[in-house]
Amino acid sequence: MFDSLSSRLQTIFDRLGGRGRLTEDNIQEALREVRLALLEADVNFKVVRVFIERVREKAVGQDVLRSLTPGQQVVKVVHDELVELLGGSGHRLAAAAHPPTVVMLVGLQGSGKTTSAAKLARHFARQGQHPILAAADTYRPAAMEQLRTLGAQLDVPVVGAAGQTPLAICRAARDEAAARGLTPLILDTAGRLHIDEAMLDEVRAIKRELAPHHVLLVVDAMTGQDAVGVADKFNQAVGIDAVVLTKMDGDSRGGAALSVRHVTGRPIAFVGVGEKAEALEPFHPDRVASRILGMGDVLSLVEKAQQSVDQEKAQELVRKLREDAFTLEDFRDQLRQLRQMGPLDQIMGMLPLGKMLRGAPAELEGEQADLGRFDAIIASMTPGERRAPEVINGSRRQRIARGSGTTVQDVNRLLKQYAQLRKMMKQLKGMEGRLGKLGKLGGLPGFPMPRG
Amino acid sequence: MKFFSGLRDKLREGLRRSQEYLGGSLDTVLADERPIDDALWEELEELLIAADLGAPLAVDFVNRGREEVVFGTVTRAGQLRPLFRRFLADALAPVDRPLVLDARPSVVLMLGVNGSGKTTTCAKLAAALKRDGRHVILAAADTFRAAAIEQLEAWGQRVDVEVVRQAAGSDPAAVVFDALKAATARGADVLIVDTAGRLHTKSNLMDELAKLRRVIERQVPGAPHESLMVLDAPTGQNGFAQARTFNEAIGLTGVVLTKLDGTAKGGIAVRIVRELRLPVKLVGVGEKIDDLQPFDAAAFVDALVPEP
Ligand SMILES: Nc1nc2c(ncn2[C@@H]2O[C@H](COP(=O)(O)OP(=O)(O)OP(=O)(O)O)[C@@H](O)[C@H]2O)c(=O)[nH]1
Ligand SMILES: Nc1nc2c(ncn2[C@@H]2O[C@H](COP(=O)(O)OP(=O)(O)OP(=O)(O)O)[C@@H](O)[C@H]2O)c(=O)[nH]1
Ligand SMILES: [Mg+2]
Ligand SMILES: [Mg+2]
Numbered sequence: 021m022f023d024s025l026s027s028r029l030q031t032i033f034d035r036l037g038g039r040g041r042l043t044e045d046n047i048q049e050a051l052r053e054v055r056l057a058l059l060e061a062d063v064n065f066k067v068v069r070v071f072i073e074r075v076r077e078k079a080v081g082q083d084v085l086r087s088l089t090p091g092q093q094v095v096k097v098v099h100d101e102l103v104e105l106l107g108g109s110g111h112r113l114a115a116a117a118h119p120p121t122v123v124m125l126v127g128l129q130g131s132g133k134t135t136s137a138a139k140l141a142r143h144f145a146r147q148g149q150h151p152i153l154a155a156a157d158t159y160r161p162a163a164m165e166q167l168r169t170l171g172a173q174l175d176v177p178v179v180g181a182a183g184q185t186p187l188a189i190c191r192a193a194r195d196e197a198a199a200r201g202l203t204p205l206i207l208d209t210a211g212r213l214h215i216d217e218a219m220l221d222e223v224r225a226i227k228r229e230l231a232p233h234h235v236l237l238v239v240d241a242m243t244g245q246d247a248v249g250v251a252d253k254f255n256q257a258v259g260i261d262a263v264v265l266t267k268m269d270g271d272s273r274g275g276a277a278l279s280v281r282h283v284t285g286r287p288i289a290f291v292g293v294g295e296k297a298e299a300l301e302p303f304h305p306d307r308v309a310s311r312i313l314g315m316g317d318v319l320s321l322v323e324k325a326q327q328s329v330d331q332e333k334a335q336e337l338v339r340k341l342r343e344d345a346f347t348l349e350d351f352r353d354q355l356r357q358l359r360q361m362g363p364l365d366q367i368m369g370m371l372p373l374g375k376m377l378r379g380a381p382a383e384l385e386g387e388q389a390d391l392g393r394f395d396a397i398i399a400s401m402t403p404g405e406r407r408a409p410e411v412i413n414g415s416r417r418q419r420i421a422r423g424s425g426t427t428v429q430d431v432n433r434l435l436k437q438y439a440q441l442r443k444m445m446k447q448l449k450g451m452e453g454r455l456g457k458l459g460k461l462g463g464l465p466g467f468p469m470p471r472g
Numbered sequence: 473m474k475f476f477s478g479l480r481d482k483l484r485e486g487l488r489r490s491q492e493y494l495g496g497s498l499d500t501v502l503a504d505e506r507p508i509d510d511a512l513w514e515e516l517e518e519l520l521i522a523a524d525l526g527a528p529l530a531v532d533f534v535n536r537g538r539e540e541v542v543f544g545t546v547t548r549a550g551q552l553r554p555l556f557r558r559f560l561a562d563a564l565a566p567v568d569r570p571l572v573l574d575a576r577p578s579v580v581l582m583l584g585v586n587g588s589g590k591t592t593t594c595a596k597l598a599a600a601l602k603r604d605g606r607h608v609i610l611a612a613a614d615t616f617r618a619a620a621i622e623q624l625e626a627w628g629q630r631v632d633v634e635v636v637r638q639a640a641g642s643d644p645a646a647v648v649f650d651a652l653k654a655a656t657a658r659g660a661d662v663l664i665v666d667t668a669g670r671l672h673t674k675s676n677l678m679d680e681l682a683k684l685r686r687v688i689e690r691q692v693p694g695a696p697h698e699s700l701m702v703l704d705a706p707t708g709q710n711g712f713a714q715a716r717t718f719n720e721a722i723g724l725t726g727v728v729l730t731k732l733d734g735t736a737k738g739g740i741a742v743r744i745v746r747e748l749r750l751p752v753k754l755v756g757v758g759e760k761i762d763d764l765q766p767f768d769a770a771a772f773v774d775a776l777v778p779e780p
């Protein structure tokens with residue numbers, strides 16, 4: 021539905037013959053589309069209402085930039101406004117004057133508190149600090165074991181024993197942190213509903229006594245309209261300083277980010293992008309704005325591409341794709357470039373058609389490790405084989421495997437991945453037109469894949 | 473299903489709580505003396521959207537409401553309430569199917585995205601079936617998440633049901649294989665398999681799940697008898713993509729809608745039922761062992777559009 025909000029808006033403006041200046045009349049219909057896009061992204065309807073008004077005010081009377089069409093102009097206003105409302109990036113969890121710095125995680129059941137606690141511990145440890153975790157969830161079966169397991173993996177101490185109250189555990193953890201000179205102290209609390217007053221009292225009591233420097237609300241990125249009520253209530257009842265948005269590694273559009281930000285006024289400090297302890301990232305409002313609008317993460321893709329794609333090679337690749345002359349050598353170059361940009365599945369996830377291309381990332385997952393082997397395999401091929409891999413039959417495969425010190429399975433895998441990437445490239449080529457428009461908007465460089 | 477009898481009130485109570493929280497806004501929107509105008513339609517649409525039905529479905533319902541007004545079958549705002557209740561009931565009705573666990577052993581595969589409530593639901597279901605006099609075994613096939621096995625084991629002890637497990641990090645297919653053997657050997661009635669949470673976009677994890685399914689199929693013909701996707705009620709529009717993808721990859725027999733004791737209404741389930749023809753079979757209304765109910769379409773409609 022959202023492979024291109026901007027092209028849908030453009031259709032509207034084309035029909036209106038709207039040119040020159042954005043007026044109250046000619047953006048009315050466009051704003052309806054924007055509204056639907058935001059609702060589909062799970063932005064709370066009340067937030068959408070306010071947002072649309074702001075966009076209307078900003079957009080009306082604007083001259084359409086020469087480089088843009090009216091549709092693109094509206095998307096640009098919407099996008100800029102989203103970025104502004106999502107707020108500044110990189111909310112740092114500042115260290116307290118008197119250690120330990122105390123960080124408390126709160127949120128609904130299953131939102132990702134315990135996992136995020138471990139991720140934060142790793143984050144701080146990598147900064148050279150010595151964190152300590154408190155397992156203050158005494159309700160969920162094996163909640164303490166969960167945190168203890170994660171702590172052990174990270175070599176971070178975990179305080180908490182069965183039979184104690186959550187408050188007692190937090191106290192003990194603070195004492196231990198002070199005694200051992202450990203900071204920050206990260207409190208993992210039990211999941212609780214925002215309407216469960218008894219459970220809110222518990223967390224309030226912990227807050228009163230431990231006086232955490234940072235109270236983080238952990239919110240699942242897949243949350244729908246309810247995010248507003250949840251965040252508002254936690255903020256009113258407990259008081260929060262920032263938000264951790266988890267499970268952003270899926271394909272949810274993450275509109276909850278805007279809802280939560282709007283209703284609490286608190287920044288989003290971190291984004292969870294996987295189950296493992298390293299899957300924690302700083303929040304980038306521009307990326308989430310693009311994602312909410314369903315434009316994929318075009319802007320960060322652009323950014324990554326700008327950093328790492330050799331422009332000349334990219335142009336060359338574009339030509340080859342157009343002529344369907346993409347060889348194994350190009351494949352090798354491409355893999356190298358992609359590797360510089362980050363794990364392939366992340367790149368694919370950022371593309372608007374990432375969904376359509378699902379399946380490819382897993383196949384290509386081993387690619388990072390395999391690159392050295394791929395180099396060797398391709399080096400063992402004849403120039404003819406590299407240009408026309410179709411000729412590589414069974415006996416040639418054996419020869420190549422022997423020559424490169426790999427196995428026939430490795431050769432097969434490489435050829436399979438090559439074929440797959442080629443297929444992906446063809447699909448991406450189909451997006452050329454649509455992304456071309458966005459390209460103008462964001463000033464896309466000659467990034468090979470989406471523009472192919 | 474007799475094992476759930478007498479518990480329906482609890483669901484209603486939970487649902488009532490969420491209505492109170494939203495604060496009778498429907499009463500204002502559909503106050504009988506109110507003229508039926510654009511503002512009313514817009515507010516009505518927003519109410520449906522607020523329940524996570526999704527904009528397309530909300531717009532569709534509202535358009536059908538407008539038609540009734542054009543045809544003259546509806547003339548007062550108050551009449552819209554029964555009308556919308558009917559729309560919802562109609563959307564849910566065709567797939568009102570209960571759990572079917574007649575085979576012996578019956579195998580239930582519990583799956584879904586991370587943190588939705590799979591493990592807890594496995595335990596609740598085991599307890600409910602046990603109360604009903606059935607011999608139940610649980611399989612701890614989430615070998616990935618920290619202490620997932622211990623979590624299920626703790627539940628197993630509480631409800632006094634055997635849990636088949638292996639070491640953390642072992643192959644979930646091997647756990648399932650063992651569990652199926654145990655279930656057959658002990659003449660168990662139901663085997664409930666708890667799987668690791670996974671986002672539907674991760675194809676390697678989806679493949680792993682498909683493999684679990686194949687192991688079950690091979691071992692017990694006709695199984696899994698129920699493949700239930702656990703979805704939590706706060707989930708927004710992404711819930712639809714979840715259901716569609718899990719259904720395509722694994723083949724679902726239904727959905728379990730958890731955490732309905734909060735303020736979220738779980739409206740995305742309506743879209744799942746309507747477009748994918750997948751029934752909601754169970755609902756979770758709390759963290760305790762007996763906080764599981766069969767899905768009751770009428771109660772669900774009541775929660776979305778209450779009777780005055
Ligand atoms: N894919 C993905 N999964 C995540 C992320 N963060 C957490 N999870 C998973 O979500 C599930 C729930 O995470 P927990 O950390 O146990 O959540 P919690 O909030 O502590 O849960 P309760 O203590 O029961 O309230 C687990 O399966 C985690 O592995 C994330 O960023 N991405
Ligand atoms: N309020 C409420 N909480 C629930 C319900 N069902 C489960 N929970 C809670 O949600 C959290 C996650 O539940 P789990 O059963 O561990 O979820 P899961 O899907 O197995 O999680 P992963 O295995 O990590 O993917 C726990 O804190 C449960 O107590 C429910 O119906 N209502
Ligand atoms: Mg936890
Ligand atoms: Mg689980």
